[in-house]
Amino acid sequence: MNESLFLFSIVTTLLYSVxxxxxxxxxxxxxxxxxxxxxxxxxxxxxxxxxGLALLVSQIRQMPVTTLPQTFSLFAWAIVGSYLAxxxxxxxxxxxxxxxxxxxxxxxxxxxxxxxxxxxxxxxxSFWLTLHVTTIFIGNAIFALxxxxxxxxxxQERQIKTKSFGLLYRRLPSLETLDSINYVCLTFGFPxxxxxxxxxxxxxxxxxxxxxxxxxKEILAVITWLIYAVLLHERLAVGWRGRRAAIxxxxxxTVILVTFVGASLILKGHHGFRFG
Amino acid sequence: xxxxxxxxxxxxxxxxxxxxRFNIVCVDSKGPLSDLARLPSLRESFxxxxxxxxxxxxxxxxxDEGISAVVGLLAGIYGQTGAALKPYLYTYIDQDAVKHLFxxxxxxxxxxxxxxxxLGQIKDAYRQATEVKASGVILNRLLHKSFSVxxxxxxxxxxxxxxxxxxxxxxELAKKIFGELQGKIALLIGAGxxxxxxxxxxxxxxxxxxxxxxxxxxxxxxxxxxxxxxxVPWEEFAEELRKIDIIISSTGSPEPxxxxxxxxxxxxxxxxxxxxxxxxxVPRDIDPDVNHIDNVYLYNIxxxxxxxxxxxxxRIKEAGRAEHIIAGEALKFDAWLRTLEVVPTIVSxxxxxxxxxxxxxxxxxxxxxxxxxxxxxxxxxLTQSVVSKLLHDPILFLKRISTRSRKDFYLDVARxxxxxxxxxxxxxxxxxxLSLDSDKAS
Numbered sequence: 001m002n003e004s005l006f007l008f009s010i011v012t013t014l015l016y017s018v019x020x021x022x023x024x025x026x027x028x029x030x031x032x033x034x035x036x037x038x039x040x041x042x043x044x045x046x047x048x049x050x051x052g053l054a055l056l057v058s059q060i061r062q063m064p065v066t067t068l069p070q071t072f073s074l075f076a077w078a079i080v081g082s083y084l085a086x087x088x089x090x091x092x093x094x095x096x097x098x099x100x101x102x103x104x105x106x107x108x109x110x111x112x113x114x115x116x117x118x119x120x121x122x123x124x125x126s127f128w129l130t131l132h133v134t135t136i137f138i139g140n141a142i143f144a145l146x147x148x149x150x151x152x153x154x155x156q157e158r159q160i161k162t163k164s165f166g167l168l169y170r171r172l173p174s175l176e177t178l179d180s181i182n183y184v185c186l187t188f189g190f191p192x193x194x195x196x197x198x199x200x201x202x203x204x205x206x207x208x209x210x211x212x213x214x215x216x217k218e219i220l221a222v223i224t225w226l227i228y229a230v231l232l233h234e235r236l237a238v239g240w241r242g243r244r245a246a247i248x249x250x251x252x253x254t255v256i257l258v259t260f261v262g263a264s265l266i267l268k269g270h271h272g273f274r275f276g
Numbered sequence: 277x278x279x280x281x282x283x284x285x286x287x288x289x290x291x292x293x294x295x296x297r298f299n300i301v302c303v304d305s306k307g308p309l310s311d312l313a314r315l316p317s318l319r320e321s322f323x324x325x326x327x328x329x330x331x332x333x334x335x336x337x338x339x340d341e342g343i344s345a346v347v348g349l350l351a352g353i354y355g356q357t358g359a360a361l362k363p364y365l366y367t368y369i370d371q372d373a374v375k376h377l378f379x380x381x382x383x384x385x386x387x388x389x390x391x392x393x394x395l396g397q398i399k400d401a402y403r404q405a406t407e408v409k410a411s412g413v414i415l416n417r418l419l420h421k422s423f424s425v426x427x428x429x430x431x432x433x434x435x436x437x438x439x440x441x442x443x444x445x446x447x448e449l450a451k452k453i454f455g456e457l458q459g460k461i462a463l464l465i466g467a468g469x470x471x472x473x474x475x476x477x478x479x480x481x482x483x484x485x486x487x488x489x490x491x492x493x494x495x496x497x498x499x500x501x502x503x504x505x506x507x508v509p510w511e512e513f514a515e516e517l518r519k520i521d522i523i524i525s526s527t528g529s530p531e532p533x534x535x536x537x538x539x540x541x542x543x544x545x546x547x548x549x550x551x552x553x554x555x556x557x558v559p560r561d562i563d564p565d566v567n568h569i570d571n572v573y574l575y576n577i578x579x580x581x582x583x584x585x586x587x588x589x590x591r592i593k594e595a596g597r598a599e600h601i602i603a604g605e606a607l608k609f610d611a612w613l614r615t616l617e618v619v620p621t622i623v624s625x626x627x628x629x630x631x632x633x634x635x636x637x638x639x640x641x642x643x644x645x646x647x648x649x650x651x652x653x654x655x656x657x658l659t660q661s662v663v664s665k666l667l668h669d670p671i672l673f674l675k676r677i678s679t680r681s682r683k684d685f686y687l688d689v690a691r692x693x694x695x696x697x698x699x700x701x702x703x704x705x706x707x708x709x710l711s712l713d714s715d716k717a718s
Contacts, residue, residue, distance in 0.1 A: 031432070160449070160452060160453065160573055161567060163579050163582065163583075169452070170434075173455070174451060174452050175452065175453050175454075175455075175550065176455035176456075176550070177455045238544070238547070238548075239546075239547025239549070241547075241548050242548065242571045243570055
């Protein structure tokens with residue numbers, strides 16, 4: 001739509017891609033300097049992405065979720081942001097190797113899918129909607145981290161259980177660390193998507209005159225919430241952990257992806273996007 | 277210029293009967309270090325002795341004399357003639373000596389490649405050398421360099437990162453399962469050298485305490501005392517599974533002492549916290565099906581041995597990368613050494629120029645007695661700047677020559693050109709070969 005927006009998206013995608021390549025090299029070579037470079041590229045990509053999004057928001061004057069490409073782009077932004085913050089706090093470098101490709105995939109999807117800006121509607125201007133979008137996106141991005149940690153856990157546990165150690169054995173952190181990522185992500189992500197769902201219902205109730213529309217995305221979102229609720233409950237009550245928790249995190253994020261991509265593309269409803 | 281020489285023997289060149297000889301001699305004293313320092317042909321010296329090696333590192337202005345003096349001293353320790361000792365010794369000179377020291381420090385020359393103790397031993401030996409002031413400018417720099425090279429090799433290669441003993445392999449696995457071992461409790465069932473070693477390594481790696489179960493109470497008490505832990509009755513050790521995290525089992529029991537079911541039913545009580553079984557016993561103590569329970573990991577002696585074999589192979593592979601780093605660092609050290617070679621020539625060049633300048637200024641000033649203080653000062657400044665500008669390029673030139681043979685040649689030329697060696701008669705160009713060896717002042 002606009003050349004500078006397009007430029008920002010290209011630059012961001014390139015920076016993320018270089019960062020991802022760096023993270024892939026890091027898995028093989030495990031030299032700190034490689035991680036530093038990869039992290040720097042990811043950070044630069046995130047800054048360029050943030051500028052691009054800020055520019056977009058200043059133009060459309062609403063949350064940048066009016067088209068599917070925008071949504072994907074925002075999701076990639078949330079994933080990278082969550083990872084950068086996570087890395088600062090917990091310093092689990094190899095997690096970047098699993099997370100950064102996700103961001104690249106969403107950026108590429110974002111530019112590959114045709115999207116048409118629909119005219120500004122009052123529908124997208126509301127405190128509740130802003131809250132809904134923000135919390136859902138950050139929550140889902142955190143669950144993306146839990147998803148990656150889950151995959152890492154399964155890979156690592158398989159090596160330890162079967163006693164066959166590959167390249168990744170040394171690179172991947174301990175099972176305990178990976179399991180604690182699962183727990184940390186759950187304790188941050190679950191409250192966020194809970195707020196997200198509630199604010200969504202409040203908003204729907206206010207604008208669309210009804211809390212619940214049997215919209216496919218609504219149904220899937222509630223299923224997602226239930227999956228994470230079960231996981232959190234079982235963790236706290238029974239002490240579920242390790243493999244089961246990892247598998248639940250993977251299933252949960254898969255449902256999020258279906259909700260997010262599938263429901264938007266295929267299914268109709270007020271969460272869907274219309275194409276050109 | 278001084279040469280760097282390293283004379284030594286190790287587990288590859290000398291049998292244990294000879295190595296232990298050197299070890300005994302120097303166990304209580306500073307060894308032959310002070311004797312070395314007294315040898316007139318040596319300038320700096322350093323002496324290292326461990327169970328597997330003995331190394332004498334020194335610098336000497338007279339190569340052959342230095343070597344035979346050191347070999348003679350070593351033969352004295354061995355109680356033999358130099359000729360009898362010689363077959364066991366290796367001698368490295370200059371660049372090769374530097375490389376050898378780096379390889380030793382990086383544990384590439386060790387019996388178990390990558391074992392970390394050797395660096396500490398070198399540091400101790402170096403401290404002793406500095407205490408008696410046996411080392412000087414060159415060896416100080418060389419040894420410090422060897423520490424930093426060893427550190428580089430350790431961080432940039434995985435030479436020392438993988439366990440090559442069964443008990444270390446078990447500790448490493450525990451770390452991959454539990455992350456930190458702080459706060460974890462280990463149960464030692466039975467006894468045996470390997471099991472006790474594993475328990476010891478777990479303790480030094482952060483495990484909070486060791487609980488001991490043994491069929492005979494005396495044995496249990498003795499082990500508990502050794503590890504500063506507690507005992508549990510033999511019949512009740514399975515109940516301990518609720519609390520403990522790591523089990524090292526090494527009993528002589530012909531039957532498994534723990535079934536999969538016994539473990540499974542206790543997992544809920546421990547809220548699925550991971551359990552790590554190290555079964556060192558043959559025949560095995562723990563039901564192999566235990567490994568199939570979620571969050572439970574079982575390793576027997578063959579599994580651990582398998583890891584050790586893989587790690588050994590990997591260390592050898594990593595050694596290649598380490599050699600590459602060492603070669604580069606040895607070159608860097610050599611470059612530094614060469615800058616050192618030109619220092620005496622530069623110093624005497626400057627001294628000579630200053631002498632001439634002062635003499636000439638003095639001569640002139642004695643004829644001009646009407647000058648003010650400021651004018652005298654100006655003449656000094658003028659002459660100083662003429663001298664230093666004139667010397668600037670030749671000095672820079674000397675510092676920058678990079679190859680050894682060219683350096684020796686030009687240093688010789690410079691000394692003759694400026695006639696820096698007063699004691700040497702001026703010779704005709706033809707009869708004086710610009711030789712490459714020891715006629716330079718240092």
